[in-house]
Amino acid sequence: MPDAVAQVASFAVDIVDFEAARAGLHAVREQVFIVEQGVPADIERDALDPLCRHVLARDAEGRPIGAGRLTPDHRIGRMAVLAQWRSRGVGEAMLQALVEEACRLGWHEVSLHAQVSALAFYSRHGFIPYGPRFSEAGIDHQSMRRRLDAATPVEGREAAQAALQGVIAGARRQLLIYSRELDPGLLDQSDAVSALRRFATGGGEVRVLLQDPATPQRALAPLLGLGQRLTTAFAFRAIEEPVDRDYPSAYAVNDRGGWYFRALGHRFEGECRMDDPARARQLHAIFDPVWERARPCSEYRALGI
Structure with a gap:
């Protein structure tokens, strides 16, 4: 049988x-x-x-x-x-x-x-x-x-986009993103923006920590426009503490054990896994205190964020 x-x-x-x-x-x-x-x-x-x-x-x-x-x-x-x-x-x-x-x-x-x-x-x-x-x-x-x-190795832009898609798709209620400047070539791609829109409109919460909030604002990053339309789902904060600004990495992590981590935040290369709650908890533990110390991105208020 x-x-x-x-x-x-x-x-x-x-x-x-x-x-x-x-x-x-x-x-x-x-x-x-x-x-x-x-x-x-x-x-x-x-x-x-x-x-x-x-x-x-x-x-x-x-x-x-x-x-x-x-x-x-x-x-x-x-x-x-x-x-x-x-x-x-x-x-x-x-x-x-x-x-x-x-x-x-x-x-x-x-x-x-x-x-x-x-x-x-x-x-x-x-x-x-x-x-x-x-x-x-x-x-x-x-x-x-x-x-x-x-973890599965991530090599290059297309692999990075796939890893991000997996993390977003696997999120239940919360998604955390630690980024230097909203990652051009990754977070500004239509597939990523669409996936984040589906997650947010389905009741999800997206928290974004930025080291350089001015650059995506000047570039009119699509994610900022999405945040303008979905203000209750998106929150952006700017990192100001020197000890936090020295952090070289970037990552996205969800609340179901999925993550994509890049040791060097200005590169796409890294690793990901969709079923690793222990590592996801570690990344949450890194993110949360920095989030508390960071300031809301008041420069985005003109955008309605």
């Missing part, structure tokens, strides 16, 4: 035996990859299938609606959800099931080849891009990875 690992609303997600579930797995993958995306059948079907751990999502009547797998080389692949079931949490549940299975197997890391159109989806779940983009079956892809027992 398959071992159930998730139950959400009107569908269930299970880790399944390949031979027993072959028909359902292939039915979903054929519809998504071969029919919709035009992937050749001889590429979609491969010799790895019998060697993989598979996940199958079924609707309330037991009909297959989603599929995915873990390969022997610790890669998540063949993630597919039928069109009528997308944006209903099926992909998230399957991905979580595969990550949990990888943890159960004692793996240290999982990777995947994400279609470029799905980068934001995987970023929200702690996967970080690395290396150049490439074409696979005629579709643009990006390698991504997530460490399961340690």
Whole structure:
């Protein structure tokens, strides 16, 4: 019998035996990859299938609606959800099931080849891009990875943007940001601003500590405009104490154990993890006393912040 690992609303997600579930797995993958995306059948079907751990999502009547797998080389692949079931949490549940299975197997890391159109989806779940983009079956892809027992390295702007997306998406009620000058190339990107808007309008609180509040004001940073419209959700404070201003790092940390830390705040390179409450508590402990000593950004009052 398959071992159930998730139950959400009107569908269930299970880790399944390949031979027993072959028909359902292939039915979903054929519809998504071969029919919709035009992937050749001889590429979609491969010799790895019998060697993989598979996940199958079924609707309330037991009909297959989603599929995915873990390969022997610790890669998540063949993630597919039928069109009528997308944006209903099926992909998230399957991905979580595969990550949990990888943890159960004692793996240290999982990777995947994400279609470029799905980068934001995987970023929200702690996967970080690395290396150049490439074409696979005629579709643009990006390698991504997530460490399961340690922080995932963040290298470069695209990886930094993915790490920030993961931290924001994982926040429940509060998000803390320690920044030099609202991080051009990171906090001013449309994806980040949109994610922060969704979090704030959903009842979240965002606290931002700045070492240099004047620079983002001169640059008309988009986050300041967002704070103007959502004054109860955003609070900005300026760091003035010399001992605090000497702090070289930057970070974002949420209230569910997710964080992205950069030892040098003017660079994108760092590390992140979405399930590390101990380190998140340490960053909260660094942030909170500085917040208390910092002054409200009165120069933003003209903006209504």
